[in-house]
Amino acid sequence: MSDSPVIKTMRVVPVAGYDSMLLNIGGAHNCYFTRILVILTDSAGRTGVGESPCHASTLALLARFRPQIEGSELLRQNATIATLFASDARHQQTAHTDNIHIPQMNPEKFYNAAAAIEAALLDLLGQHLNLPVAELLASGKQRDRVPVLGYLFYIADRNLTSMNYQAGHAGGDAWLQLRHEKAMDADGVVRLAEAAADRYGFRDFKLKGGVHHADVEVETVNALLTRFPQARVTVDPNASWSLDEAIYYGKQLAGRIPYLEDPCGAEQGYSGRETLAEFKRATGIPVATNMIANDWRQLQHALQLNAIDIPLADPHFWTMRNAHTVAQLCHEWGLTTGCHSNNHFDVSLAMVAHLGAAAPGDRLTAFDTHWIWQDGQQLTLHAPQIRDGYLELPEGPGLGITLNMARVEAAHELYNSLPDKNRNDALGMQFLIDNWSFDAKRPALLR
Numbered sequence: 415m416s417d418s419p420v421i422k423t424m425r426v427v428p429v430a431g432y433d434s435m436l437l438n439i440g441g442a443h444n445c446y447f448t449r450i451l452v453i454l455t456d457s458a459g460r461t462g463v464g465e466s467p468c469h470a471s472t473l474a475l476l477a478r479f480r481p482q483i484e485g486s487e488l489l490r491q492n493a494t495i496a497t498l499f500a501s502d503a504r505h506q507q508t509a510h511t512d513n514i515h516i517p518q519m520n521p522e523k524f525y526n527a528a529a530a531i532e533a534a535l536l537d538l539l540g541q542h543l544n545l546p547v548a549e550l551l552a553s554g555k556q557r558d559r560v561p562v563l564g565y566l567f568y569i570a571d572r573n574l575t576s577m578n579y580q581a582g583h584a585g586g587d588a589w590l591q592l593r594h595e596k597a598m599d600a601d602g603v604v605r606l607a608e609a610a611a612d613r614y615g616f617r618d619f620k621l622k623g624g625v626h627h628a629d630v631e632v633e634t635v636n637a638l639l640t641r642f643p644q645a646r647v648t649v650d651p652n653a654s655w656s657l658d659e660a661i662y663y664g665k666q667l668a669g670r671i672p673y674l675e676d677p678c679g680a681e682q683g684y685s686g687r688e689t690l691a692e693f694k695r696a697t698g699i700p701v702a703t704n705m706i707a708n709d710w711r712q713l714q715h716a717l718q719l720n721a722i723d724i725p726l727a728d729p730h731f732w733t734m735r736n737a738h739t740v741a742q743l744c745h746e747w748g749l750t751t752g753c754h755s756n757n758h759f760d761v762s763l764a765m766v767a768h769l770g771a772a773a774p775g776d777r778l779t780a781f782d783t784h785w786i787w788q789d790g791q792q793l794t795l796h797a798p799q800i801r802d803g804y805l806e807l808p809e810g811p812g813l814g815i816t817l818n819m820a821r822v823e824a825a826h827e828l829y830n831s832l833p834d835k836n837r838n839d840a841l842g843m844q845f846l847i848d849n850w851s852f853d854a855k856r857p858a859l860l861r
């Protein structure tokens with residue numbers, strides 16, 4: 415044994431929070447979203463934490479990994495993580511599909527589990543060395559703040575449902591009110607963007623598409639560009655457009671948008687990587703993706719086909735260290751570094767901040783975060799802040815955050831009370847369209 419601190423306990427805490435009725439190709443976000451916290455304590459009396467998307471199979475995997483983590487030496491965390499990667503769990507899980515109903519997103523449960531454990535170990539290691547996690551990733555800390563985008567959604571009318579969607583706070587900050595109200599057209603989305611820009615200073619926006627006919631979504635992008643002529647605006651239809659549609663609408667937007675995200679996907683015997691490569695050649699528009707390059711093998715094929723420019727390597731899909739390696743590869747190979755997100759708490763916000771702070775080079779597109787939809791529900795004492803369009807790196811060693819255990823326990827209670835614990839966006843959608851079901855090739859409202 416070295417004189418390394420030893421991991422004493424690993425606690426896995428599924429937690430829930432509230433969300434708005436946000437639309438996407440998979441349907442409508444539930445009024446609740448769920449996540450998992452992995453909380454480690456070590457023999458030096460420190461606590462480290464990581465966050466991941468929540469799914470029953472991820473919880474099962476974390477339970478399986480616990481004996482390998484407890485008793486391990488903190489300074490040998492590379493070997494500990496390598497043991498997880500060497501286990502058959504990595505391959506068993508890839509055979510399972512998830513409930514998210516967004517095709518090919520591939521948020522593999524093994525990676526989610528490994529990512530949360532790895533983040534908690536890095537948090538502890540940083541505290542042990544008195545260094546921020548950004549300094550522990552191979553490039554070291556490059557910046558103190560990371561550009562993030564205003565992630566905009568069409569919002570359905572929560573009053574049409576019997577679900578427990580929350581109301582906003584009238585009379586205060588416009589964003590905190592509007593994020594709960596119906597916004598189904600360009601005007602509504604522009605009002606959301608104004609409120610988000612006022613509160614967070616965004617200069618980049620991404621519209622979640624795959625909801626209306628492409629004409630409506632392009633009109634919304636145009637309205638955003640008219641209102642914010644200096645802003646970078648894009649749309650992500652989650653591959654619901656055909657290749658022909660993507661080229662048609664891409665040509666309308668070319669020169670005015672910095673990139674398109676997953677404009678099209680697999681069709682007629684051609685893979686998503688092949689259709690995106692054709693899209694790029696036809697329009698010259700850079701392509702970002704979180705759908706077809708989510709592991710090393712997919713990324714290799716995507717790059718060989720020259721299908722993408724911006725792999726949105728989410729640390730929860732890759733682990734923080736692997737996502738950082740993708741950022742290094744982007745830097746060395748002339749690609750652009752970006753980051754995908756799902757609804758999350760502030761532990762994930764800190765993970766994303768450290769990842770972005772350590773990404774080498776200047777070719778960084780504003781990172782995604784859903785945090786603005788959850789702002790106010792923090793589980794830490796001081797959540798990382800978004801100001802002036804940037805996510806600020808928290809101060810202090812490790813991830814720079816401290817859990818607020820009273821809030822964590824309350825979020826855990828909420829999780830325990832939920833009948834549906836896995837993400838299922840079809841539920842809310844049934845209130846809008848009878849018997850609605852997911853179709854990877856059709857925007858959610860076109861039935």
Ligand SMILES: O=C([O-])[C@@H](O)[C@@H](O)[C@H](O)[C@@H](O)C(=O)[O-]
Nearest residue numbers: 438650652704754755756757
């Ligand atoms: O939150 C959503 O509805 C998004 O559609 C999310 O699930 C996607 O993973 C995502 O943000 C994306 O960029 O495709």
Ligand SMILES: [Mg+2]
Nearest residue numbers: 650675676704
């Ligand atoms: Mg996307």
